[in-house]
Amino acid sequence: xxxxxxxxxxxxxxxxxxxxxxxxxxxxxxxxxxxxxxxxxxxxxxxxxxxxxxxxxxxxxxxxxxxxxxxxxxxxxxxxxxxxxxxxxxxxxxxxxxxxxxxxxxxxxxxxxxxxxxxxxxxxxxxxxxxxxxxxxxxxxxxxxxxxxxxxxxxxxxxxxxxxxxxxxxxxxxxxxxxxxxxxxxxxxxxxxxxxxxxxxxxxxxxxxxxxxxxxxxxxxxxxxxxxxxxxxxxxxxxxxxxxxxxxxxx
Numbered sequence: 298x299x300x301x302x303x304x305x306x307x308x309x310x311x312x313x314x315x316x317x318x319x320x321x322x323x324x325x326x327x328x329x330x331x332x333x334x335x336x337x338x339x340x341x342x343x344x345x346x347x348x349x350x351x352x353x354x355x356x357x358x359x360x361x362x363x364x365x366x367x368x369x370x371x372x373x374x375x376x377x378x379x380x381x382x383x384x385x386x387x388x389x390x391x392x393x394x395x396x397x398x399x400x401x402x403x404x405x406x407x408x409x410x411x412x413x414x415x416x417x418x419x420x421x422x423x424x425x426x427x428x429x430x431x432x433x434x435x436x437x438x439x440x441x442x443x444x445x446x447x448x449x450x451x452x453x454x455x456x457x458x459x460x461x462x463x464x465x466x467x468x469x470x471x472x473x474x475x476x477x478x479x480x481x482x483x484x485x486x487x488x489x490x491x492x493x494x495x496x497x498x499x500x501x502x503x504x505x506x507x508x509x510x511x512x513x514x515x516x517x518x519x520x521x522x523x524x525x526x527x528x529x530x531x532x533x534x535x536x537x538x539x540x541x542x543x544x545x546x547x548x
Contacts, residue, residue: 300335301356301540303328306394308363309341309386324361324408327520331533332357334540343389352397356547357404357540360391360411362518366480367410369425371417377425381479392418402510404539406532409478412514416503421486426479433497436516438477448521451476454493454501461504461513462492465535472528474501474517481516511539 305325307318318340328336334357339346365384369376371392376383391411395418398405407415413423428435438447450473456463458470466472482500485491492513493502505512513536519529 300333301537301544302337302354303332303334303357303359303540304339304351304355304394305336305359305361306339306387306391307341308361308365308384320361323520323523324359327523327529327533328359331520331523331530332359332537332540333534334537339390339394341384341386341390343386346390346393348393348397351394352401352403355398355403356544357406357536358394358398359536360395360405360407360414361520362409362411362477363387365410366425367413367417367423369423372422374422374425388414395419399505399508399510399512402508402543404511404536404543405508405513406511406536407514408520409516409518412503412516413480413482415512415514416482416486416489419486419488421482421489422484424481424483427481427499428479433481433499434495436476436481436495436499437479438475447477448475448518450474452495454495454517456493456502457491460490460492461506462502462515465513465531466528467531469528474515475521476516477518478516510543511536 307320310317310319320338325336328334365382368383391414427433453471453473455471489503502515519532523529
């Protein structure tokens with residue numbers, strides 16, 4: 298039987314004189330190995346996207362992390378640090394995709410930047426520099442550390458009892474996660490529900506209880522070596538099951 302198609306929106310990158318649509322391989326691999334689905338990379342075409350064609354093909358959407366940040370103009374702020382990269386083409390593509398996927402009940406899994414995108418697309422705001430917010434710790438990785446260290450265990454998250462994430466993780470009260478982000482959720486958009494927080498209170502996961510389909514966003518990176526992480530596999534298997542159910546019901 299064919300696998301459900303999961304859209305994976307691309308970032309834009311400049312390589313020499315040429316521009317590229319790019320997705321890190323670990324996200325693509327996680328869709329295959331964790332969710333058991335077929336990834337389809339969606340170019341960051343913004344308003345040029347043929348949404349009817351794209352959404353007709355989709356049984357799921359996975360929003361990836363990225364080195365770029367959501368432009369703060371989308372939540373009414375000026376750029377705090379001009380040295381940090383932005384990606385206007387990705388914003389212009391993911392925002393309408395998020396709204397359309399939720400409206401149609403297409404399963405949506407958001408990771409890191411994706412978690413920030415969903416919140417902003419639905420009317421929330423972000424901390425542009427979590428490490429500068431009183432009472433919050435530094436959630437960034439060490440830039441000069443090996444990848445195994447950057448994506449290694451960083452801190453625990455406390456999971457809300459009875460929520461979607463707790464259900465997926467078999468009732469776990471806390472798990473240890475990696476941490477590779479400078480920005481984070483400030484004001485949570487209306488309709489979203491906190492699923493987990495770090496010890497400093499920062500929102501690390503949320504869902505949308507009234508969404509017609511699966512919707513879960515996590516601030517950490519479960520895609521990293523997904524098959525070696527039982528908690529990450531549970532997340533991706535739940536997402537994959539939702540994608541298969543959506544496709545079956547659509548048919």
